[in-house]
Amino acid sequence: MDWSVKPWRAAGALLILVAALSRPAWADPPAAAELEHSRAELSAILERQRALENRAIQAHVEEEQLGGAVQELKRRSPLLPEALHRLRLDRALRQLRDRLLELQSLHREQQGLRADEERIRERIHALLRAQANERLTEAERLYRAGRELQAEAAYGQSLELMEESERIVRPAIPSLPPQSPPFDPELTGQENPAELFQISVLLQHQAEELVQESTYLERIAGRLRSDLEWERRAARFQGIRERGAGGQPKPGPIEPELVLAGRLAEIERRIESNDAAIRQLRARAEEVSRLAGADSSTSRSAP
Amino acid sequence: MSMAALRPIIAALAAFAGLAACLAPAPYRLGNRALERGDYAEAIRQYQQALADDPADPAARNNLGVAYLRADQDELAFQEFQKILVRRPADAKAQFNLGLVYYKKGLFDLELEAYRKTIELDPGHFEAHLHLGHAALAKGLDDDAMQQYRWVLDKHPAHPSALYNLSLLHEDRGELREALALLERYLKLNYSSRWTLEAQRRADALRARLAASP
Numbered sequence: 001m002d003w004s005v006k007p008w009r010a011a012g013a014l015l016i017l018v019a020a021l022s023r024p025a026w027a028d029p030p031a032a033a034e035l036e037h038s039r040a041e042l043s044a045i046l047e048r049q050r051a052l053e054n055r056a057i058q059a060h061v062e063e064e065q066l067g068g069a070v071q072e073l074k075r076r077s078p079l080l081p082e083a084l085h086r087l088r089l090d091r092a093l094r095q096l097r098d099r100l101l102e103l104q105s106l107h108r109e110q111q112g113l114r115a116d117e118e119r120i121r122e123r124i125h126a127l128l129r130a131q132a133n134e135r136l137t138e139a140e141r142l143y144r145a146g147r148e149l150q151a152e153a154a155y156g157q158s159l160e161l162m163e164e165s166e167r168i169v170r171p172a173i174p175s176l177p178p179q180s181p182p183f184d185p186e187l188t189g190q191e192n193p194a195e196l197f198q199i200s201v202l203l204q205h206q207a208e209e210l211v212q213e214s215t216y217l218e219r220i221a222g223r224l225r226s227d228l229e230w231e232r233r234a235a236r237f238q239g240i241r242e243r244g245a246g247g248q249p250k251p252g253p254i255e256p257e258l259v260l261a262g263r264l265a266e267i268e269r270r271i272e273s274n275d276a277a278i279r280q281l282r283a284r285a286e287e288v289s290r291l292a293g294a295d296s297s298t299s300r301s302a303p
Numbered sequence: 304m305s306m307a308a309l310r311p312i313i314a315a316l317a318a319f320a321g322l323a324a325c326l327a328p329a330p331y332r333l334g335n336r337a338l339e340r341g342d343y344a345e346a347i348r349q350y351q352q353a354l355a356d357d358p359a360d361p362a363a364r365n366n367l368g369v370a371y372l373r374a375d376q377d378e379l380a381f382q383e384f385q386k387i388l389v390r391r392p393a394d395a396k397a398q399f400n401l402g403l404v405y406y407k408k409g410l411f412d413l414e415l416e417a418y419r420k421t422i423e424l425d426p427g428h429f430e431a432h433l434h435l436g437h438a439a440l441a442k443g444l445d446d447d448a449m450q451q452y453r454w455v456l457d458k459h460p461a462h463p464s465a466l467y468n469l470s471l472l473h474e475d476r477g478e479l480r481e482a483l484a485l486l487e488r489y490l491k492l493n494y495s496s497r498w499t500l501e502a503q504r505r506a507d508a509l510r511a512r513l514a515a516s517p
Contacts, residue, residue: 140389155382162410230441237471238464238498239437243406243414 031134035127042120049113053177056106059099066096067183074188093185097202100183104205111212121168128165132158173220173263176270182206182277184284187291196292203285210274210281217271224264231257329353331363338366343374361387365396372400377407395425402434414438429458433465445472463494467502474509479516483509 073089080088139154183206185199234240235257334349350367353360368383381404387397402417415438421431436451449472455465470485486506490499 136385139385143386143389151386152382155385156378159378159381159404159408162413163408166410229443233441233443237437237440237468239433239468240441243403243434243437 031127031131035124035131038120038124038127042117042124045113045117045120049110049117052106052110052113056103056110056177059103059106063096063099063103063183066092066099070096070185074186089188096183096185097198100202100206104209107209107212111216114216121171125165125169128161128168132161132165135161170223173224176266179270179273182210182281184281187288193292196288200285200289200292203281203288207278207281207285210278214271214274214278217267217274221264221267221271224260224267228257228260228264231260330356331360331366334363334366334370338370338373341373343370346370347374359390361391361394361397365394365400368397368400372403372407375407377404380404393424395421395428395431398424399428399431399434402431402438406438411438411442415442427458429455433462436465436468440468440472445475448472461488461492463489463492463496463498466492467498470505474505479509479513483513 070089070092073085073092135154135158139151139158142148142151142154182203184203187196187199191199330349330352334346334353337343337346337349347367347370350363350370353363354367357363364383364387368380368387371377371380371383381401384397384401384404387394388401391397398417399421402414402421405411405414405417415435418431418435418438421428422435425431432451432454436448436455439445439447439451449469452465452469452472455462456469459465466485466489470482470489473479473485474482483506486502486509489502490506
């Protein structure tokens with residue numbers, strides 16, 4: 001074989017060899033490959049989420065700075081000629097809208113990634129459970145064959161896989177990102193219908209984004225409520241915590257009640273505040289849209 | 304002393320040694336005693352010895368699993384209970400203990416399943432009914448929990464946690480008379496625990512609510 005001519009073949013063979021060696025010896029190749037693939041997908045999603053989060057933080061800072069600049073420009077300096085002032089204001093507004101559009105697109109991608117993450121976690125959960133059962137069956141076979149040490153190793157792997165399958169669908173709840181107030185530009189009265197229409201769409205998009213965020217927050221709140229309910233039941237009823245051998249109370253598998261209640265209250269406050277902002281943004285969008293309609297009919301009727 | 308004279312003494316000593324060996328507690332019994340006094344390391348050592356003598360002894364293997372569980376060596380406990388089930392798939396005790404391992408590992412769905420299988424194998428398994436009641440309650444499956452607590456009270460009318468929990472479940476459904484009747488049975492037990500004061504407070508509140516209702 002001429003390795004010097006096709007080095008990529010050698011590299012490919014090496015990669016396959018490394019992948020085969022890094023996989024547990026017991027793993028069923030197709031199932032293990034699917035699990036590996038799903039894990040790689042999850043890890044890529046988490047990495048992308050981190051990158052998006054960082055970009056969104058940066059874009060929020062830029063949005064705030066541009067918002068301040070627009071407000072500043074609206075208080076027109078008498079020393080600045082009208083045309084120059086208008087040019088600067090237009091440029092600042094365009095930059096601000098670009099930033100807001102970028103933020104919207106980042107949020108949309110984040111929402112999509114969250115949905116993908118949940119779907120992949122469920123898939124990994126099912127694959128891990130199937131592998132746990134497969135390991136259990138293998139352990140039984142080995143034990144029957146008198147290969148006790150190997151059977152014990154397989155039992156251990158089976159239990160580990162069961163635990164991992166639970167952990168994968170109960171990821172740590174992320175802390176809430178800082179909330180920036182929605183962008184609601186003050187109208188100068190000089191906007192043309194196209195600009196007013198753009199602003200109206202912008203306001204509607206912001207409302208839609210908040211609706212999506214609230215849907216995601218509701219899902220987190222649902223999980224927190226269920227954990228909290230477990231804690232409250234464990235405190236209220238007898239025997240829930242004492243089920244382990246020996247009858248000694250064991251700490252709950254989840255966070256203490258106070259921590260859970262605090263996090264839930266924080267999320268519920270955010271959902272409430274989102275609801276208020278959504279109502280306000282939709283009302284403003286409608287108002288600006290009416291103005292755009294009125295302006296455009298005025299301009300159409302103008303000679 | 305001649306060899307002939309020593310022979311009866313040697314024979315007597317050998318007989319005594321044999322008798323002593325027969326009378327000495329077997330590792331299994333020593334393991335049980337260690338388990339009762341909470342010396343789990345010693346219990347594990349004795350049960351392992353018992354299994355070295357007879358690897359197919361299900362009682363020694365089960366208790367070895369229990370000792371591991373109490374010593375928080377849950378993975379090893381899991382192995383022992385599973386090994387019993389390979390040879391004796393209908394062993395309700397091992398199936399129940401597997402449920403306890405799942406509980407400690409936070410695998411609550413598997414825990415519920417293990418208790419249900421235990422009851423299928425042995426419908427009279429008292430602990431399985433009681434634990435299934437607790438596990439169902441923790442998961443918010445109140446109807447299932449009530450059914451199990453009723454079964455427990457049918458067999459053991461003075462079972463404190465079944466009385467207390469069933470009373471609360473009735474109260475949650477607005478069935479105040481049933482709730483109070485169960486709570487009064489609980490209080491009559493004079494069971495001293497951190498729950499007694501709470502039970503007294505709840506009983507007073509229930510009486511007041513019943514007196515106020517038309």
